[in-house]
Amino acid sequence: MRTVFRFLVAHLLVMVSAQQDDAEKLETCNVVCNCNSGEKAPSTPIQRMNQGPPGKVGPKGEIGVTGPKGLKGDTGVKGEKGEEAEQLDISQILSAIDVGSCEQLFSTYNFSVDGFYILARESANRSFEYCQLQNGFMGIYTCQAIQDRYRTNARNSGYYEFQRPDSAPFRVYCNFSQTPAATEVHHDRMIETKILSSCESNGCFSAAPDYDAKGEDLEQILKNSVSCRQYIKLRCQGVQLRRNEVSWWVSRDGDKMTYWGGATRSGYCACGESNSCLDNSYKCNCDQNSESTIASDDGYLTDKSKLPLREVKVGDMSGGNEMAWYTIGKLECFGQL
Known part of the structure; x- marks a missing residue:
C-alpha cells in the first residue's frame, strides 16, 4: 500500500509541475508578444535599450469648440478729470469741414478769432492758413510783409485788412501769384x-x-x-x-x-x-x-x-x-x- 501511495503522490507532483511549466510559457508569450490581443506589449528593460527613433509628428487636430464667455470684470477706478480743451483749436478743426475761405469763416460761421485754420479750397487738398478775422494786420502795410512774416508762398490771394495803430482797419487785395507779392488798392471806377x-x-x-x-x-x-x-x-x-x-x-x-x-x-x-x-x-x-x-x-x-x-x-x-x-x-x- 505504501508503495502504491508513494507512486500516486509522485505521479501527481509530476503533473502539477508540468502544468506550472505550461502556465509560465503561456504567461511569457502574453507578456512578450501579446499574441492573443494585437495591443502593444509593455516594454521591458531590454526592449527600451534597443528602442528605435521616434516617428513623425502626426497632423494637427481640429480646433476645439470655443468655451463660454467669462464673467464681466469689476469696473475700474474712475480717472481724474483732464485739462479743458482749448476752444480755439477745436473750433478751427471743426470749421475745416465745409469752409473754403477766411471770409466764409467770418460771414457764415461767425468766427472772430485770428489764427491758423484748415481751409478746403476749390481743389481737393486742404490748406493750413492764417485767417485774420477780428482786427487788421496791425502795423503791416504790404502783402509781401504778410508773406515774409508767416514764411509761406502758398497763401491764397484775396482781400486782407491792414491797420495803423489807433485807426480803423482798411482793406487791400493781396495778389500772391506774383513775385514779389502785389498789394492792390481797388476803387469804384476800375472798368472802362x-x-x-x-x-x-x-x-x-x-x-x-x-x-x-x-x-x-x-x-x-x-x-x-x-x-x-x-x-x-x-x-x-x-x-x-x-x-x-x-x-x-x-x-x-x-x-x-x-x-x-x-x-x-x-x-x-x-x-x-x-x-x-x-x-x-x-x-x-x-x-x-x-x-x-x-x-x-x-x-x-x-x-x-x-x-x-x-x-x-x-x-x-x-x-x-x-x-x-x-x-x-x-x-x-x-x-x-
Missing part, C-alpha cells in the same frame, strides 16, 4: 466807362475814383513798397488828349500831370515815347482828332511820389461824333522795403 458829357472846354469832365484805402493808409502802403504803378487809358473818337492840353490826370497831391500812361515826358503818351503813334506828327494817338477813327492811349503811371491818381480830366466832346471812354486801373504796389 463811356463819358456821357458833351462839354467842350479843356478838362470839363472829371472822374475821381474812391479808393478802399485813403490818406495816411495809402501813404504807408506807398512808403513801405519797393515800387508802385497804376494803369490809365483813354479811348477816343474826335477827342484830343495832350494836344492843346485838352485832357490830363491829377496826382494825389493835386498836381496837374501833363504826361499820360506809359510816358515820362511832359506832353507825351506811350506812342510818342516810342515814336509809334498813328500820326507821328503828334505825341498821342488821340491827338490826331479823327471823328471817323477810334484810337486809344494807355499805359502805366510809375512815379510813386505822384500815385495814386486823384482825378482824370477830359474835354473836347461837344461834336456830334466826338466821344471818349476812360479806364482807371487799381493801384498796384510790389515788395516790401
